[in-house]
Amino acid sequence: MHPILLHAFKQHTISCYPNEACGLIINIGNKAHYMPCNNVAVNKVDQFEISAQEYAAAEDRGDIIGICHSHPNATSKPSQRDIAMCEASFLPWHILSWPEGDLRSIVPTGEVPPLIGRPFVHGVWDCYSCVRDWYKETKHITLPNFERKDGWWEGEEELYLDNFTKAGFIQVHDQLKIGDGILMQIQSKRVNHAAVYVGDGKVLHHLYGRLSRNDVYGGYWQRNTRMIVRHVGNKNCDISTKNLCQD
Missing domain, CATH: 3.90.1720.10 (endopeptidase domain like (from Nostoc punctiforme))
Known part of the structure; x- marks a missing residue:
């Protein structure tokens, strides 16, 4: 992630701590911008949710090329749900641990888990x-x-x-x-x-x-x-x- 984007993402994460921060990376005129979003999840400490309306507004501004969220008081290791949602979104995901400050990025592989033995992730693998x-x-x-x-x-x-x-x-x-x-x-x-x-x-x-x-x-x-x-x-x-x- 470009240092300017990371700085914006980090500042947003700090402002939301101890809740999860979430945002989008948007390509506007061949330049990437970080767009902070409102976390509308019920349990903001352990979850994030970007509303359909805010996501659509971001699409109107430019091409969404990445999804960001923080892991408060945890490592940047993606959860099983992170991996599932990354696959469902068809976009790279960027996870920032805080206050540790470690950034980890994952990308969709396009692989569908086997029908038998897949973990439960509601809304994606259920x-x-x-x-x-x-x-x-x-x-x-x-x-x-x-x-x-x-x-x-x-x-x-x-x-x-x-x-x-x-x-x-x-x-x-x-x-x-x-x-x-x-x-x-x-x-x-x-x-x-x-x-x-x-x-x-x-x-x-x-x-x-x-x-x-x-x-x-x-x-x-x-x-x-x-x-x-x-x-x-x-x-x-x-x-x-x-x-x-x-x-």
Whole structure:
């Protein structure tokens, strides 16, 4: 990072300490500028979030070429979520530890983690991402990537029930077929978990806080199932969000 950009980033980090600072590097007229952003995360000490509105305003000013945030009272080592969000953003990420003052940069590799054994990072590698990636890898179908904030199921939102038809699914009541989506209600008032039936009596899913895996579809999973849905057409649409949220 250029010393002028690093200085601006560092001054912003100091002003936000002990909360996380966040900002963007924007290319305006072939010159890079650091743009400090407001951290709108609920827990600013351990997380940052740049609103979609502020991100869009930055895009209006120039080309976004990097995302910056600080790690208060921690090293600059990227967390698993940092790595996942870097991949999702398709941009370099710059992490500044404070007060240590060490800067570390990471870049997206373009690699998609395997369907089984991936760590849970909500909004990037979660139960819906697992279903999406299975469809893309197995069926060559791109499902929409709906915005979903961590803890949405604690409010009034019905992410799955309100959106499964928009993703090209219909509710079915017959025997399970490979590729059917299984919508579950896990310790919540909302339908908050999705799995995909992969055959041989098994589902692929990614439970909150655990590694993705195959499980036999029965018992607990079957008791908590609220709906079976089946994809009936490839819309090939990709609805994404500009909001960035990070631990």
